[in-house]
Amino acid sequence: MSRFRSLLQASLNATKRALAGNLEDLVPPSEKYVFRFNSKEELKRWHLYSDSEYGGLSSASLEITDSPNGSSATGVFSGNLSLDVNDGARLKISRGGFCGMRSKKFDGYIDLDSYDTLALKLKGDGRCYISTIYTENWVNSPGQQEDNSWQAFVHVPKDNWYIAKIPLARYLPTWRGNVIDAELEMNPSRVVGISLSVNAEGGVPGARSGPGDFCVEIDWIKALRMQN
Known part of the structure; x- marks a missing residue:
């Protein structure tokens, strides 16, 4: 009889462990690292862009700090942000003044469907x-092969660390940097990239x-998951 009770208790304990594991899968943690800028290897996951690709004179770099x-x-x-342009550029823009850093294409997607906020420590x-x-672009039409982009402003105070928490609902659909008036809904389960950029003009x-x-x-x- 004692052997039966031991087997029964072992079976119940195994079931509890299995259920606990399944619950963790069903309810993801309240926060999830997307990127950590703590090594040179991490920076290899990003590339820089600027108006210099179109005849502008702005420049940017992305480096890792020492860790004393x-x-x-x-x-x-x-x-450095410059409004000037190169007269001899093949791809000419009328005015410069922007730089950005964008993550390289993921091997698949980042699924943020369980979260409602993106946070950046800056x-x-x-x-x-x-x-x-x-x-991911939901409508793969011949005229628009680019990914859907969603943007929000981040005012970064000077000299002090600041955690910007941006609800995903605050990101607006954009097309080449301009907000578009369209009934679009973000698909957070199919995130293919993230960027941080700066313009010489505009902002808050x-x-x-x-x-x-x-x-x-x-x-x-x-x-982050701010809402339960």
Whole structure:
């Protein structure tokens, strides 16, 4: 009889462990790292772009900081914004003034369907930056093969670490940097890329703007579930 009770108890314990594991799968953690800027290997997952591709004179770099006293390293996105353009450029724009860093194509997708907020830990220069989420294009028409893009402003206070929490519902659909008036719904389960960019002009009131140097330090990007 005692052997039967032992077998029964072992079976119940195994069932509880299995159920607990299934519940963890069904209810993801309340936060999820998307990127951590703590190594040079991490920076290889990103590429830079700027108006220099179209005849502008802006420039950007993405580097890793030293980590003194045992502190973790962070990424530094910096450069110079210029409104000038190169007269001899093959692809001509009328005015420059933008730089960005974008994650390279994932091997598959990032599924953020269980989360409602994107958070970025930043230390900046008082400028307004643009956070962009790229999702798989739901309509693969011949005229639009690009990913869908969704953008939100991020005003980064100067000199102090700041965690910007942006609800996914606040991201607006855009086409080549311009907000479009269309009934579109983001598909957070099919995220194909993320970027952070800066423009010399525009942004939110009170933010630093205009041509010149820019610099923002990045610790991590996370997905959060703020609503239960």
